[in-house]
Amino acid sequence: MAKTxxxxxxxxxxxxxxxxxxxxxxxxxxxxxxxxLHYTLDNEFVDDSEMEWINSRAKDLKRSLADIQQGRYHFVD
Known part of the structure; x- marks a missing residue:
């Protein structure tokens, strides 16, 4: 039912x-x-491809954190 x-x-x-x-x-x-409605759908929700990209970045960050914890890094001057 419609709301006002x-x-x-x-x-x-x-x-x-x-x-x-x-x-x-x-x-x-x-x-x-x-x-x-269009503003909300376009700006407040992510589609499947955006979610896949976000999840892949999360995996990269977890892998990077593991590398740091295991000492597999060096500073670049």
Whole structure:
């Protein structure tokens, strides 16, 4: 079931949302919902390839820590 959210914005933000919504032929409500959903999905979650990259970096860090603990390192001047 749909939920209602009340949002207070200043006149400049309202004008920006209204112009953008009109350009997309959407209601302001639908435009804000669409924009917020896409922003959240794009910026707050990682896809499988990003997670694979993150996990590979974690493995590299663990391997590096093991090398340091075993003395397999040297300083470069």
């Amino acid at each position: 959210i009340t949002l207070r914005v200043d006149d400049a933000a309202y004008g920006l949302f209204k112009t953008a919504a009109d350009g997309d032929r959407r209601t302001i409500s639908n435009y804000i919902e669409h924009a917020a």
